[in-house]
């Protein structure tokens with residue numbers, strides 16, 4: 001009794017704010033999303049790359065830019081207590097991929113189409129669609145200078161939304177030119193903002209001379225009119241940048257991709273140039289951007305590599321999952337084809353052997369094992385069998401052990417042979433496999 005009371009006082013240690021557990025109840029939606037996106041990536045010839053979650057802090061400071069939101073205030077940076085190294089949990093993956101590409105000379109034999117998936121970390125205020133650990137799937141096409149690859153990426157995104165069944169996702173594109181064009185625009189932009197200094201909020205005032213382009217990105221409603229009338233970067237583009245932008249648009253137009261040119265679209269990181277794009281859903285409230293990307297020709301050289309013009313994008317997995325959840329039609333797959341219930345000591349041992357033989361026949365099998373807080377009556381086992389979604393339950397009791405025949409019970413419509421039948425142990429795998437294959441053929445699905 002005293003022990004019991006003591007137990008109850010143990011403090012539960014909660015998870016970290018803004019970092020979510022993805023529970024089995026929703027993990028099937030994640031699997032559907034990841035599987036669908038991966039199969040589209042593969043169909044465009046992309047190969048997966050996996051880089052570490054931790055990188056040298058200077059990689060992000062140099063790559064993303066010192067005066068970006070991420071580097072200024074969102075990074076989880078710490079000192080390695082063993083050796084004093086300055087490290088950062090990756091806030092995004094492009095810097096890591098390009099670091100790895102330079103380090104391993106990945107584009108030595110020509111361009112590469114790469115993709116990645118995994119958690120990213122940003123110390124932001126947690127809210128709907130904005131978390132401190134979140135997930136991105138993204139891709140990077142390294143060593144491609146032309147507008148063709150930018151357009152191909154956008155077509156690939158469209159195919160992903162289609163395959164996922166997402167509707168109501170719109171595309172905005174822009175060109176932010178090259179460094180020289182941005183510099184000329186920047187000078188005029190600063191002069192314009194100086195004329196309207198009284199209207200600038202605190203963030204904008206701070207950025208006026210460091211990153212004025214980002215002021216265009218403001219969400220402050222009181223600044224919208226002023227910002228709308230600011231000099232447009234598109235008007236400063238030279239011939240080459242314009243031709244590149246036209247090249248992207250020609251492919252999009254020819255393929256019937258609807259888009260809006262948004263002259264105020266700039267992206268958060270310093271490494272972008274020329275094409276930038278965002279896919280936006282209006283069903284997600286304030287955090288509507290589900291995918292953002294663009295070209296980053298200068299980044300390889302910023303990391304000490306050879307000039308390697310490239311582009312990429314990243315999608316926010318949580319935001320897409322929210323859209324899929326709201327649609328509510330991604331069904332969980334059944335856990336098992338067969339559930340094995342048993343009663344009695346000898347039966348338990350035989351049941352484990354039978355379960356193995358069914359798995360050898362590539363069936364998904366859940367074997368009843370002793371459960372905490374439940375008696376293990378045949379009735380409760382049948383309830384578990386039902387919940388598992390299995391088409392058949394194999395029942396092994398003393399009688400079955402004696403006769404060498406298992407009882408096979410059909411659990412659901414779609415099971416072929418009647419309600420209940422007896423099958424000798426060594427024919428069981430073949431029997432059940434045939435039944436399951438037939439049932440799935442009738443159902444029009446087969447997950448083998």
Ligand code: ATP
Pocket residue numbers: 092122124129130131132133134135136267268287289290291292293314315316317318319
């Ligand atoms: P935002 O303007 O919403 O802060 P961002 O420009 O910082 O976005 P990117 O760095 O371009 O975002 O990341 C690509 C995608 O990753 C975003 O479009 C979004 O879908 C997702 N994403 C970014 N930050 C978060 C976050 N904190 N939580 C969940 N998803 C995020």
Ligand code: MG
Pocket residue numbers: 069268
């Ligand atoms: Mg952000």
